[in-house]
Amino acid sequence: MTSGVVVDVRAGRVREIASGLGGLRGALIPILHAVQEEFGYVDQPDVAVIADVLNLSVAEVHGVVTFYKDFRRTAAGRTTVAICQAEACRAVGAVALGEHAKRTTGCEFGETSYDGRITLDEVFCFGNCALGPTVQVGGRLHGRVTPGRLDALLGEAR
Amino acid sequence: MRVFVPRDSAARSVRADEVAERIAACAQESGGGQAVEIVRTGSRGMLWLEPLVEVETAAGRIGYGPINPEDVDGLIAAGMLDGRGKSLGLVEELPWMKRQERLTFARVGVIDPLSAEDYEAHDGMSGLRTALTMTPAEVVEAVVDSGLRGRGGAGFPTGIKWRTVLGAEADLKFVCCNADEGDSGTFADRMLIEGDPFTLIEGMTIAAYAVGAAEGYVYLRSEYPDAVATLKDAIELARTNRWLGPDVLGSGFGFDLHVRVGAGAYICGEETSMLESLEGKRGMVRAKPPIPALQGLFGRPTIVNNVLSLATVPTILASGAKAYADYGTGRSRGTSVFQLGGNVARGGIVETAFGITLGELVNDLGGGTASGRPTKAVQVGGPLGAYLPVEQFGLPMDYEAFAEAGAMVGHGGIVVFDDTVDMASMARFAFEFCAAESCGKCTPCRVGAVRGVETIDRILTATAGTDRDKHLVVLEDLCELMTDGSLCAMGGLTPMPVRSAVRHFGEDFNA
Ligand SMILES: Cc1cc2nc3c(=O)[nH]c(=O)nc-3n(C[C@H](O)[C@H](O)[C@H](O)COP(=O)(O)O)c2cc1C
Ligand code: SF4
Ligand code: FES
Numbered sequence A: 001m002t003s004g005v006v007v008d009v010r011a012g013r014v015r016e017i018a019s020g021l022g023g024l025r026g027a028l029i030p031i032l033h034a035v036q037e038e039f040g041y042v043d044q045p046d047v048a049v050i051a052d053v054l055n056l057s058v059a060e061v062h063g064v065v066t067f068y069k070d071f072r073r074t075a076a077g078r079t080t081v082a083i084c085q086a087e088a089c090r091a092v093g094a095v096a097l098g099e100h101a102k103r104t105t106g107c108e109f110g111e112t113s114y115d116g117r118i119t120l121d122e123v124f125c126f127g128n129c130a131l132g133p134t135v136q137v138g139g140r141l142h143g144r145v146t147p148g149r150l151d152a153l154l155g156e157a158r
Numbered sequence B: 001m002r003v004f005v006p007r008d009s010a011a012r013s014v015r016a017d018e019v020a021e022r023i024a025a026c027a028q029e030s031g032g033g034q035a036v037e038i039v040r041t042g043s044r045g046m047l048w049l050e051p052l053v054e055v056e057t058a059a060g061r062i063g064y065g066p067i068n069p070e071d072v073d074g075l076i077a078a079g080m081l082d083g084r085g086k087s088l089g090l091v092e093e094l095p096w097m098k099r100q101e102r103l104t105f106a107r108v109g110v111i112d113p114l115s116a117e118d119y120e121a122h123d124g125m126s127g128l129r130t131a132l133t134m135t136p137a138e139v140v141e142a143v144v145d146s147g148l149r150g151r152g153g154a155g156f157p158t159g160i161k162w163r164t165v166l167g168a169e170a171d172l173k174f175v176c177c178n179a180d181e182g183d184s185g186t187f188a189d190r191m192l193i194e195g196d197p198f199t200l201i202e203g204m205t206i207a208a209y210a211v212g213a214a215e216g217y218v219y220l221r222s223e224y225p226d227a228v229a230t231l232k233d234a235i236e237l238a239r240t241n242r243w244l245g246p247d248v249l250g251s252g253f254g255f256d257l258h259v260r261v262g263a264g265a266y267i268c269g270e271e272t273s274m275l276e277s278l279e280g281k282r283g284m285v286r287a288k289p290p291i292p293a294l295q296g297l298f299g300r301p302t303i304v305n306n307v308l309s310l311a312t313v314p315t316i317l318a319s320g321a322k323a324y325a326d327y328g329t330g331r332s333r334g335t336s337v338f339q340l341g342g343n344v345a346r347g348g349i350v351e352t353a354f355g356i357t358l359g360e361l362v363n364d365l366g367g368g369t370a371s372g373r374p375t376k377a378v379q380v381g382g383p384l385g386a387y388l389p390v391e392q393f394g395l396p397m398d399y400e401a402f403a404e405a406g407a408m409v410g411h412g413g414i415v416v417f418d419d420t421v422d423m424a425s426m427a428r429f430a431f432e433f434c435a436a437e438s439c440g441k442c443t444p445c446r447v448g449a450v451r452g453v454e455t456i457d458r459i460l461t462a463t464a465g466t467d468r469d470k471h472l473v474v475l476e477d478l479c480e481l482m483t484d485g486s487l488c489a490m491g492g493l494t495p496m497p498v499r500s501a502v503r504h505f506g507e508d509f510n511a
Helices: A002-021 A028-039 A044-054 A058-067 A094-105 A147-156 B009-013 B016-030 B069-077 B116-121 B126-132 B136-146 B158-167 B188-195 B197-211 B225-240 B271-278 B307-319 B321-325 B358-365 B399-404 B423-437 B443-461 B466-485 B489-493 B495-504
Strands: A079-084 A118-123 A135-137 A140-142 B002-006 B037-041 B053-057 B060-064 B174-179 B215-220 B256-261 B302-306 B335-342 B348-353 B375-380 B387-389 B413-418
Touching: A002 A028, A002 A044, A028 A044, A028 A058, A028 B256, A044 A058, A079 A094, A094 A118, A094 A147, A135 A147, A140 B009, B002 B009, B002 B016, B009 B016, B009 B188, B009 B225, B016 B037, B016 B069, B126 B197, B126 B307, B136 B158, B136 B197, B136 B307, B136 B321, B158 B197, B158 B302, B174 B197, B174 B271, B174 B307, B188 B197, B188 B225, B188 B307, B188 B335, B197 B215, B197 B225, B197 B256, B197 B302, B197 B307, B215 B225, B215 B271, B225 B256, B271 B302, B302 B307, B307 B321, B335 B358, B358 B375, B358 B413, B375 B423, B387 B495, B423 B443, B423 B489, B423 B495, B443 B466, B443 B489, B466 B489, B466 B495, B489 B495
Parallel strands: A079 A118, B002 B037, B174 B215, B174 B302, B215 B256, B335 B413
Antiparallel strands: A079 A135, A135 A140, B002 B053, B053 B060, B335 B348, B375 B387, B375 B413
């Protein structure tokens, strides 16, 4: 079965990543970042492989994966749109901007649009607090984002 | 001829990259024999002027901003590359810059952050060179004498912390830099790392020499990808230059430095939670004692300091402890890097001696609100800091004066709100944030935050009079319980924004 082969290939690659970084002090979080960077999320079978390489229990690794918001358990949409919802951006309309984004995409924060195009997220501060509202689209930061500008950015996101 | 365009992520968020590209293209097209070198710098911190382009002239650097990519052709046609046309004048002479005393931020926005030559040409490495001629104990005492206090929030004297680590016997010691900067309204750590990363590296190396540490870690939040990339590049360059490695500056002293990227947990800015995270674990807060100075990373004696604390050490060593301590007021010595954000006309970085008043910062430098409406409140010191009304604008920026007013300076972030803000919703958000970011170790914080949201909702739906007053009493009891019963300042300080909102803006809690 092809899917079995795919799983094996992924497991092999995860083992390679984990072994490559395993020598670092406190290697688990760098390994999880690297796995997510390559595959877009950390799958449950990855957890077992990483636990094996680091000689940790699956429960321990699972506990770390679920503690940190950055680590996804499923694939995200093609473009992630993260809207700052922290105080300084709230002072210049970030809550209304967030509501606008939810209406436009049909997503709540943390959800992916039905066509798999966009994942909408909230973040608490990008360190761009003098030029808010701040939005990150596919890793790029945008300041002073109005609803109109957000629509344009969402439209460009393919 | 040199043109400076910031590469700071705030400047990039308003299209600085496109401006730089357009200048390069335009200079090429016009091809008037002028070779234009574009230098990407950090930001001067006048963020409302970004993208701010500077052109080198015989008189100094002339500024143009804010510039849209579409404006570039016209500006160049009007002689921008020779410092002509409609400019802001000399950047160093702008009132915003003149009002400041830039010690920690002296090079930010001025130099190419990844040029070792630029760094040395602007006094870089002179602090470390001086330190290496002293004994470790002398370096520690210099930091004590400077009066430097931790810039991460708690304001603990940095030199005293170092003294403890120096005195601890161990096979291995660590220096950890807290670059988690999770507080909303704060961005100075990010700007320093993006604009002058060698200063942080130099400061950490001095710290390591002072206490006998061999390894250092910078815990940098994942929300700052540009800072991560810049710091990693800077560390590589520092190794190449032997500013890091087994034989720092040929002194025989060895120290190496590594970046660890956080994973989206606010609580990992708390120092013991950060250490757990650096060890590869969940960011659960540790009970103190033992203190990290004695049993920190992997149980070894560890310095944990904020980016700005460490980045201020080079100037202290280079110019002397006394020169630094001469700035400031009371027990708040030296300069602090204040950050103006939110609904403010002129947002950005203000480095100046402690003692400047809140009102001078918000009104004189910040120019009031961006919306032009009256200012209603400012939140100082991040999400765990108090909301203050304009009546308190006479408060000097000073750790003790703020504590007396039931507020805190924290990391120096000041967030401005105009009169459209609803303070009950901000108080509710403080609880929501705590509920979302609590590490879950202790009940007052984990459960209290959730109860707090519910209680505020009840206050807002209650009929005026007794019902509402009853819920306000419950809210006050809850705040007291969280303040007294929480293991760390996440739960312990969440009542600060809440109580200050009730105290100063009680009318917003009427349904
Ligand atoms: C919830 C919480 C979040 C914190 N976040 C940060 C942070 O992002 N950066 C920081 O330097 N200190 C932060 N601190 C303070 C640290 O625990 C610690 O006091 C500081 O890193 C010590 O360095 P300093 O003495 O140089 O300030 C936080 C504390 C708490 C309770
Ligand atoms: S106060 Fe909150 S964040 Fe701090 S230890 Fe307790 S549960 Fe964790
Ligand atoms: S509060 Fe939105 S970027 Fe800081």
